[in-house]
Amino acid sequence: xxxxxxxxxxxxxxxxxxxxxxxxxxxxxxxxxxxxxxxxxxxxxxxxxxxxxxxxxxxxxxxxxxxxxxxxxxxxxxxxxxxxxxxxxxxxxxxxxxxxxxxxxxxxxxxxxxxxxxxxxxxxxxxxxxxxxxxxxxxxxxxxxxxxxxxxxxxxxxxxxxxxxxxxxxxxxxxxxxxxxxxxxxxxxxxxxxxxxxxxxxxxxxxxxxxxxxxxxxxxxxxxxxxxxxxxxxxxxxxxxxxxxxxxxxxxxxxxxxxxxxxxxxxxxxxxxxxxxxxxxxxxxxxxxxxxxxxxxxxxxxxxxxxxxxxxxxxxxxxxxxxxxxxxxxxxxxxxxxxxxxxxxxxxxxxxxxxxxxxxxxxxxxxxxxxxxxxxxxxxxxxxxxxx
Amino acid sequence: xxxxxxxxxxxxxxxxxxxxxxxxxxxxxxxxxxxxxxxxxxxxxxxxxxxxxxxxxxxxxxxxxxxxxxxxxxxxxxxxxxxxxxxxxxxxxxxxxxxxxxxxxxxxxxxxxxxxxxxxxxxxxxxxxxxxxxxxxxxxxxxxxxxxxxxxxxxxxxxxxxxxxxxxxxxxxxxxxxxxxxxxxxxxxxxxxxxxxxxxxxxxxxxxxxxxxxxxxxxxxxxxxxxxxxxxxxxxxxxxxxxxxxxxxxxxxxxxxxxxxxxxxxxxxxxxxxxxxxxxxxxxxxxxxxxxxxxxxxxxxxxxxxxxxxxxxxxxxxxxxxxxxxxxxxxxxxxxxxxxxxxxxxxxxxxxxxxxxxxxxxxxxxxxxxxxxxxxxxxxxxxxxxxxxxxxxxxxxxxxxxxxxxxxxxxxxxxxxxxxxxxxxxxxxxxxxxxxxxxxxxxx
Numbered sequence: 001x002x003x004x005x006x007x008x009x010x011x012x013x014x015x016x017x018x019x020x021x022x023x024x025x026x027x028x029x030x031x032x033x034x035x036x037x038x039x040x041x042x043x044x045x046x047x048x049x050x051x052x053x054x055x056x057x058x059x060x061x062x063x064x065x066x067x068x069x070x071x072x073x074x075x076x077x078x079x080x081x082x083x084x085x086x087x088x089x090x091x092x093x094x095x096x097x098x099x100x101x102x103x104x105x106x107x108x109x110x111x112x113x114x115x116x117x118x119x120x121x122x123x124x125x126x127x128x129x130x131x132x133x134x135x136x137x138x139x140x141x142x143x144x145x146x147x148x149x150x151x152x153x154x155x156x157x158x159x160x161x162x163x164x165x166x167x168x169x170x171x172x173x174x175x176x177x178x179x180x181x182x183x184x185x186x187x188x189x190x191x192x193x194x195x196x197x198x199x200x201x202x203x204x205x206x207x208x209x210x211x212x213x214x215x216x217x218x219x220x221x222x223x224x225x226x227x228x229x230x231x232x233x234x235x236x237x238x239x240x241x242x243x244x245x246x247x248x249x250x251x252x253x254x255x256x257x258x259x260x261x262x263x264x265x266x267x268x269x270x271x272x273x274x275x276x277x278x279x280x281x282x283x284x285x286x287x288x289x290x291x292x293x294x295x296x297x298x299x300x301x302x303x304x305x306x307x308x309x310x311x312x313x314x315x316x317x318x319x320x321x322x323x324x325x326x327x328x329x330x331x332x333x334x335x336x337x338x339x340x341x342x343x344x345x346x347x348x349x350x351x352x353x354x355x356x357x358x359x360x361x362x363x364x365x366x367x368x369x370x371x372x373x374x375x376x377x378x379x380x381x382x383x384x385x386x387x388x
Numbered sequence: 389x390x391x392x393x394x395x396x397x398x399x400x401x402x403x404x405x406x407x408x409x410x411x412x413x414x415x416x417x418x419x420x421x422x423x424x425x426x427x428x429x430x431x432x433x434x435x436x437x438x439x440x441x442x443x444x445x446x447x448x449x450x451x452x453x454x455x456x457x458x459x460x461x462x463x464x465x466x467x468x469x470x471x472x473x474x475x476x477x478x479x480x481x482x483x484x485x486x487x488x489x490x491x492x493x494x495x496x497x498x499x500x501x502x503x504x505x506x507x508x509x510x511x512x513x514x515x516x517x518x519x520x521x522x523x524x525x526x527x528x529x530x531x532x533x534x535x536x537x538x539x540x541x542x543x544x545x546x547x548x549x550x551x552x553x554x555x556x557x558x559x560x561x562x563x564x565x566x567x568x569x570x571x572x573x574x575x576x577x578x579x580x581x582x583x584x585x586x587x588x589x590x591x592x593x594x595x596x597x598x599x600x601x602x603x604x605x606x607x608x609x610x611x612x613x614x615x616x617x618x619x620x621x622x623x624x625x626x627x628x629x630x631x632x633x634x635x636x637x638x639x640x641x642x643x644x645x646x647x648x649x650x651x652x653x654x655x656x657x658x659x660x661x662x663x664x665x666x667x668x669x670x671x672x673x674x675x676x677x678x679x680x681x682x683x684x685x686x687x688x689x690x691x692x693x694x695x696x697x698x699x700x701x702x703x704x705x706x707x708x709x710x711x712x713x714x715x716x717x718x719x720x721x722x723x724x725x726x727x728x729x730x731x732x733x734x735x736x737x738x739x740x741x742x743x744x745x746x747x748x749x750x751x752x753x754x755x756x757x758x759x760x761x762x763x764x765x766x767x768x769x770x771x772x773x774x775x776x777x778x779x780x781x782x783x784x785x786x787x788x789x790x791x792x793x794x795x796x797x798x799x800x801x802x803x804x805x806x807x808x809x810x811x812x813x814x815x816x817x818x819x820x821x822x823x824x825x826x827x828x829x830x831x832x
Contacts, residue, residue: 042726042727043726045725045726045727046722046725046726049725049730050725067722068715068718068719068722069715070715070716070718070719071719071722071723071726073719074719074722074723075723075726075727298709298710298711298714298715299708299709299714299736300735301714301718301736310711311711311714311715328715328718330711330712330715332711356710356711356712356715
């Protein structure tokens, strides 16, 4: 039983009065802390060291002990029995080569689904719609292909909001390519039917397979203004090519013929699936009811003031099967505020400014003899999800 | 080709905290090299004893409380540098490295009654040093050895702390040494034969020009950095000295843990080795193997080590951690809070991690993080050693030489006493650097 978390999830994802949100979120977080303290022995040992006592509720988010995201690569953390685990997720392990390992039970999955449904509903205006998927159709014979199946798993949650799915990329060597005829036919058909629809895909595929080729050919799809382009998966592959948000959005807006505010970058991460942080084409991401976001000064680990850049911390009480309640990421960002559209309230949000650069390659001392170091990478087969 | 001039005979061209972008662009590499060549000619006429005296005078001056470099040395944790530059150390280093005949740097010397030949160590010419970003002062150590061998020096600095080397080099220019004969030896002799520059990593034209100008190439750095230097074209006969990526650890024998006071002595020495160079040197310890069976068990030693790390860190505050380093330290602390024991202070300044089941070398975390691991026997660490291990600090009495023989036989470069890991001595990485910085010549 977790009445506080259920109450929180019953609230709308955005637009809740700050005081009401804080009270509901804090109650849910305290409920989650007690659960994990009681059911996850390594977490309990760590809590004890941090001075946390379940009998003394946390009174503000700032004082909530937080886990560095790297801990999910180092220690297996589970708050449920093995028989309750329905899935094991691994992150993409982009920087350390060791993936995070997250165990999911049905309770967690249900909560993630509820949160994601509420957020997608809010994002798409409460209406499911056809999705043009900027990827290759994951047919059963291709399911064994690791990268494709990983990509398919990563977008499965978003496709809950789809009334139909139209895949417009095809396999072509290392990088899928756009089937332009398929795209134009699908777009024509959906426009003709007068339906609202949207595009969904990984950020690097959106740019490399779709936007750049069409932009270079001077093609504009001239879509209705209510079409959204949703993309996710992070910017690393594009940063390697020196493509930034402004470039992607400008070219995408030209190709799709829609305002840049409809090109939404969905930020999220494996360790707290279910919650997404879409931007509005400008990097501003509103903080939903179900979470709190803090920025910590990397030198002191104290909470940084408004606007100051630091490490992003995400607080979310949804995980039941692992203690991922308060997680400090290695992504840099800052808290920002802006007036709401009607100017009546201040909306609190954040910006993601990229991954904290790994330390300089060490001049000396950086070598670990590979034959003597037994990496502790977990070996359980699983899918890759998350889009950080 | 764009070469930024950080230091030459005219002095530093950037301030201590400046970035490389603030340094002026050199008008011509050729004119810089010509100037260095002239400086080297002057250097050749100076006796080794006088050059050592100059270094000794600089070392004494820099440690005076009111000297401008005193703060720099404190801020960058370079306390070892003035000690290394003292006459006693340099004379020993020269004697060791130059086959027991350091006077060969000044004249032909008759080494043995059984050998009619006379031998002399001639400078090689221009030594170009590719300096590592993590410990820029290392370049100064190779530069000083090259200087004592009367070579001209060109230091290619990293973009990290590019202002540090120019300030230190100016520190030589500002001193004067009066030898026993009353002759005044000006520090400008050093600055006229030395320059520091910066070139972008992808400026291949500049990198090739530096490489082809070098009579000796000294490369400090990580694998990628030193390999890229070695791949550059060079003239036939150019000598290469590579100080590549290495890692280091310490071994504590049970006999050194017979009581709390002994354990604390070892822990204090180890803490000093750890904080030197902010644990970024190839000789900095990361893993500490503690032999079981002593009165002080490994977990207890870890706690004592934590206390000493706290104490030493108070005296030598750490450099600022990058966000990714901070996150890594936090992850190690959290991991060991969960599955072992983590000792740390209120800030991120130091960490000691222990878990009884841990084996082998820990992945270095940096940020003054030490991993204590139990071993049944000090000899059980031998299989962990490869050619990539640089220093193994030993706090071992029983079978010390047998252990050192086994460890160095597998590839370790040196096995000093714990507490001396941080000292840069000779041989280093398996060679006597000065021996490679001269041309040995003879006459019958």
